[in-house]
Amino acid sequence: MIDLSFTYKPLWKLLIDKEMTKKQLMEETNISKSTMDKMGRNEKVSMEILDRLCSHFSCDVSDIIEHIDEVEKQ
Incomplete structure (x- = not known):
């Protein structure tokens, strides 16, 4: 498994704030x-x-993904 240093936690928090389900997001943004x-x-x-997510929420990339520092991962 490839260990990338990014997380989508900001996106999941955004969905909670918008009271939106992952299924609704998939339908509204045509994401599989x-x-x-x-x-x-x-x-x-x-x-x-x-880009689709940022356009949908009118936000910046940093509002949907976050870089995880190697030190934080341990």
Whole structure:
């Protein structure tokens, strides 16, 4: 398994704040279940997906993903 240094926790928090389910997000942004599953495992997704999310929420990339410092991961 590839260990990437990013997390989608900001996106999940945003969904909670907007009272929105992952299913609603998938429908509104045309994101597949497999892509949503990848994000759930903190795996990489395309820049197109990140762009779609940012456009949907009118936000910056840092509002949906967060870089995890190597020290924090331990």
